[in-house]
Amino acid sequence: xxxxxxxxxxxxxxxxxxxxxxxxxxxxxxxxxxxxxxxxxxxxxxxxxxxxxxxxxxxxxxxxxxxxxxxxxxxxxxxxxxxxxxxxxxxxxxxxxxxxxxxxxxxxxxxxxxxxxxxxxxxxxxxxxxxxxxxxxxxxxxxxxxxxxxxxxxxxxxxxxxxxxxxxxxxxxxxxxxxxxxxxxxxxxxxxxxxxxxxxxxxxxxxxxxxxxxxxxxxxxxxxxxxxxxxxxxxxxxxxxxxxxxxxxxxxxxxxxxxxxxxxxxxxxxxxxxxxxxxxxxxxxxxxxxxxxxxxxxxxxxxxxxxxxxxxxxxxxxxxxxxxxxxxxxxxxxxxxxxxxxxxxxxxxxxxxxxxxxxxx
Amino acid sequence: xxxxxxxxxxxxxxxxxxxxxxxxxxxxxxxxxxxxxxxxxxxxxxxxxxxxxxxxxxxxxxxxxxxxxxxxxxxxxxxxxxxxxxxxxxxxxxxxxxxxxxxxxxxxxxxxxxx
Amino acid sequence: xxxxxxxxxxxxxxxxxxxxxxxxxxxxxxxxxxxxxxxxxxxxxxxxxxxxxxxxxxxxxxxxxxxxxxxxxxxxxxxxxxxxxxxxxxxxxxxxxxxxxxxxxxxxxxxxxxxxxxxxxxxxxxxxxxxxxxxxxxxxxxxxxxxxxxxxxxxxxxxxxxxxxxxxxxxxxxxxxx
Ligand code: SF4
Numbered sequence: 047x048x049x050x051x052x053x054x055x056x057x058x059x060x061x062x063x064x065x066x067x068x069x070x071x072x073x074x075x076x077x078x079x080x081x082x083x084x085x086x087x088x089x090x091x092x093x094x095x096x097x098x099x100x101x102x103x104x105x106x107x108x109x110x111x112x113x114x115x116x117x118x119x120x121x122x123x124x125x126x127x128x129x130x131x132x133x134x135x136x137x138x139x140x141x142x143x144x145x146x147x148x149x150x151x152x153x154x155x156x157x158x159x160x161x162x163x164x165x166x167x168x169x170x171x172x173x174x175x176x177x178x179x180x181x182x183x184x185x186x187x188x189x190x191x192x193x194x195x196x197x198x199x200x201x202x203x204x205x206x207x208x209x210x211x212x213x214x215x216x217x218x219x220x221x222x223x224x225x226x227x228x229x230x231x232x233x234x235x236x237x238x239x240x241x242x243x244x245x246x247x248x249x250x251x252x253x254x255x256x257x258x259x260x261x262x263x264x265x266x267x268x269x270x271x272x273x274x275x276x277x278x279x280x281x282x283x284x285x286x287x288x289x290x291x292x293x294x295x296x297x298x299x300x301x302x303x304x305x306x307x308x309x310x311x312x313x314x315x316x317x318x319x320x321x322x323x324x325x326x327x328x329x330x331x332x333x334x335x336x337x338x339x340x341x342x343x344x345x346x347x348x349x350x351x352x353x354x355x356x357x358x359x360x361x362x363x364x365x366x367x368x369x370x371x372x373x374x375x376x377x378x379x380x381x382x383x384x385x386x387x388x389x390x391x392x393x394x395x396x397x398x399x400x401x402x403x404x405x406x407x
Numbered sequence: 408x409x410x411x412x413x414x415x416x417x418x419x420x421x422x423x424x425x426x427x428x429x430x431x432x433x434x435x436x437x438x439x440x441x442x443x444x445x446x447x448x449x450x451x452x453x454x455x456x457x458x459x460x461x462x463x464x465x466x467x468x469x470x471x472x473x474x475x476x477x478x479x480x481x482x483x484x485x486x487x488x489x490x491x492x493x494x495x496x497x498x499x500x501x502x503x504x505x506x507x508x509x510x511x512x513x514x515x516x517x518x519x520x521x522x
Numbered sequence: 523x524x525x526x527x528x529x530x531x532x533x534x535x536x537x538x539x540x541x542x543x544x545x546x547x548x549x550x551x552x553x554x555x556x557x558x559x560x561x562x563x564x565x566x567x568x569x570x571x572x573x574x575x576x577x578x579x580x581x582x583x584x585x586x587x588x589x590x591x592x593x594x595x596x597x598x599x600x601x602x603x604x605x606x607x608x609x610x611x612x613x614x615x616x617x618x619x620x621x622x623x624x625x626x627x628x629x630x631x632x633x634x635x636x637x638x639x640x641x642x643x644x645x646x647x648x649x650x651x652x653x654x655x656x657x658x659x660x661x662x663x664x665x666x667x668x669x670x671x672x673x674x675x676x677x678x679x680x681x682x683x684x685x686x687x688x689x690x691x692x693x694x695x696x697x698x699x700x
Contacts, residue, residue: 057591059570063548064540065588086587087542088507090621092494093516098620110617113546113642157549176556183553193553194546194642256428259483271456272432279458290456341408341451341461343434354437354451369435369487377483403545406507509586513622 050078053388057086062395063161064402072388080383082376088406095366101127101336101357104366106197108353111368112404113194114157117150118346120199122353123366125280125342130357131332133202137282138326142204144281145319146189146196147344148312153182154347155305155312158399159230162302165396166239178226181219188212203329213320220313227309234302241299248382248394250296258378261371262349263304264398268296274345286318287311298397335359346371348399370404408451408461415468419475422450422464426480430454434461436487438495440517446470446497450477476500533565534659536652537575537599541592542624543582546642547609551579554645554652561649564656572598577655580632583611583618584625596632602662604655607634608648610641617641 050071057065065086071079091111095104108123109116121143128135160175183193189212190196190205198205234240250260255268265272273290275283291307293300336357344351349371356365379398386394413421426433434451441447450464468474476499478485488502496515508514540548554561555568569575572595584592596605607628610616615626628634635658638651 057588058537058539058572058595063552064545065591085505085507086591087540087582087585088587088623089542089583089585089618090516090623091618094618094621096517107617110544110546110611110641113544113549116544116546157552173557176552177558180553180556180558192642193644194550195544257482259433259481273456276456277453277458339408343453350434352434352451354435354449356439365437365439367435367437373486373490374433374435374483376486401545403540403543508623512586516622 049073055391057083064400066400066402068383068391070383070388070391075387075389077383077386077388077391080380082380084376084402084405086406087403091407092366092368096363100361101363102201102361104363105199105201108366108368109195109197111407112370112401114154114401115150115346115348115351115404116195117146117198118344118351119368120197121147122342122344122351122368123355124199124201125344126340126353126355127201127336127357128332129340129342130336130338130355131201131334133330133332135203135330136326137324139203139328139330140281141286141319141323142208142328143199144283144286145208145316146186146198146204148316148319149182149186149189151312151347152309152316153179153186154399155309156182158347158396159234159302159305161396161399162298162393163233163240165393166243168240171233175230178223181223185212185216185219188215200329202332203327207328208320208323213323216316216320220317224313227306227313231306234299234306240302244298244302244393244397246295246297247390248298248386248397250378250382252296254378254381255296258381259374260349260378261374262346263301263308264296264349264375264378266290266292267300267304269294272350274343274350278343280342283315286315286322288315298393301397335361336363348372348401348404349375368407370401370407372398372401372405375400376405408463410463410465413464413466415466415472415474418450418464418466419477422477423480425462425464426452428480433481433484436484436491438491438497438517440495441467444470446495448474448491470495470497472498474499476502533567534576534604534656535567535569535574536577536579537569537572537595538579538581539588539592539595541580541582541588541612541628542585542618543609543611547581547612550642550645551581551608551648554648559645559649561652564653566652566656573600575599576603576659577652578603578605579608579652580605580628581608581612582628583615584628584631586623586625589625589631592628592631602659602666604635604659604662605632606636606638606651606655608638608651609643610639613637613639 053070056067067083069081070077105120109120156179160172164172187193190198250268252269255265255270337359339356342353352369354367357363431452437449439447448466452462488499489506492502493508494517618624619626636651636654
């Protein structure tokens with residue numbers, strides 16, 4: 047006789063923002079095995095990038111792979127193509143790009159924390175964090191002209207300059223946000239349902255993290271030192287005060303702490319970028335067609351994002367390979383689910399901050 | 408990037424000898440169509456925490472051979488392998504079809520000739 | 523019935539389904555529910571249960587694997603129901619138009635009442651769209667309720683039943699006129 051009970055979760059569920067279907071094989075309360083079906087949002091972007099669009103347009107198409115980290119997608123693609131075109135950008139462009147990526151990280155991490163607190167039963171905290179997040183959305187709108195899909199990065203530069211008023215707005219909103227994040231810190235470390243309850247739940251050990259090649263906050267919470275900002279030299283991250291953040295334990299609590307600390311650090315970096323913005327043009331001249339093969343890596347809010355671009359001297363690229371953070375994180379997620387209680391499944395899932403649109407492309 | 412050519416016979420051994428779980432990070436398995444109905448596969452690795460160009464193992468082979476799998480020592484490779492199977496219509500040891508594509512979808516969208 | 527409908531009129535619950543979107547419109551729907559824009563002041567609640575929902579917010583250009591789910595969810599929502607297509611890619615396919623694994627827009631599968639444009643559709647636009655949907659929903663409710671008014675409408679039903687065969691056409695006109 048079969049000992050396990052199958053419980054499906056998804057593809058549409060209140061604790062899921064996006065369609066993913068799990069099939070938990072449970073023995074009493076404990077999850078023994080998990081099947082995940084991640085292909086619900088597969089659209090076929092990779093194929094379209096290499097056949098329907100010219101290389102100048104692809105940057106705006108790949109932004110539509112994921113709305114939460116749209117800017118890192120266009121940045122990853124643009125970096126790879128710039129390597130093929132042998133364009134080097136000046137410091138101002140690099141700073142402006144970093145600025146947008148860090149702002150994106152702030153709002154994405156806040157969304158994740160909001161979701162975590164909602165799954166812990168804190169409806170009011172969810173609303174509060176979402177409200178505070180609007181401060182960052184305002185900044186993004188003022189800087190780029192759109193709240194979510196800001197097509198800010200173009201090949202060889204950025205599409206808008208940072209005006210004096212916008213810079214003032216950035217600093218003002220960050221000053222408003224700072225005490226709120228401190229308060230969140232307090233909540234997530236001292237409130238029983240958000241902190242102690244989550245100690246030791248959904249834990250990933252350091253060995254497992256190495257074995258499953260985990261990335262981003264998931265790996266850093268387990269103590270694995272990996273961050274693309276540290277591993278590439280495309281951007282002067284050290285100049286703006288970047289330091290790697292790691293925690294121990296690898297449980298939900300540690301992941302929340304990593305996110306909170308990264309939030310604070312990103313805010314500090316944004317401030318440094320705005321204050322130390324170098325002079326220069328915001329667009330470099332580009333010419334020619336991409337030829338050869340290049341890999342670019344960017345740290346998205348959920349971990350490492352990789353673009354591999356191969357061109358053959360025509361305007362249509364030969365291959366665009368997108369490797370997204372959640373895509374490589376799924377084996378580790380399945381591993382974490384095994385052995386934990388079924389009742390914790392939504393909370394564990396929210397703490398991964400999975401992005402299915404990225405995964406399935 | 409540092410490219411290392413491997414052949415169908417020694418691909419698993421070469422990668423296994425190179426890969427150190429505590430230092431190397433398996434990025435992804437990439438595939439490309441090559442002329443004469445061949446396929447080019449690239450296993451891409453980077454290192455944790457240091458600035459280094461990615462290391463790429465490349466293999467060019469016929470489309471209809473069985474490609475060995477690296478999941479025995481890199482469990483997270485299963486996702487990229489299943490994706491490659493879906494997108495290019497190749498067969499890789501132990502990788503099932505149907506990660507992304509349904510029965511009535513266009514099969515092996517990246518493996519066919521472009522019009 | 524009239525006693526309850528006064529309250530029910532302004533409390534439509536929404537069901538949100540992502541049929542292959544990029545997430546951009548989904549987070550804007552969440553933002554529209556959050557205090558800055560506060561869709562909830564209209565009594566709109568986000569529910570995860572199709573059987574309790576009235577307004578169906580769909581994002582994304584229906585991928586192959588989500589077709590079945592979409593129709594299933596649509597069928598499970600009780601009448602009267604209103605469908606709102608949020609975002610450019612939901613209406614026409616947007617950037618994804620013509621990609622191999624998508625159908626161009628949800629109106630190939632389910633009837634759509636309100637289209638919200640934009641990529642990504644802003645929260646203000648989403649609120650506009652939902653309010654438009656509420657109007658349509660009220661109209662649909664009236665249309666459904668009219669022939670079956672139990673309290674106070676009993677006589678009318680009895681009358682209609684007795685004359686059903688002969689005067690069906692005329693009865694139809696009477697019903698429309700008041
Ligand atoms: S309309 Fe644009 S932002 Fe909205 S889901 Fe579609 S692609 Fe994303």
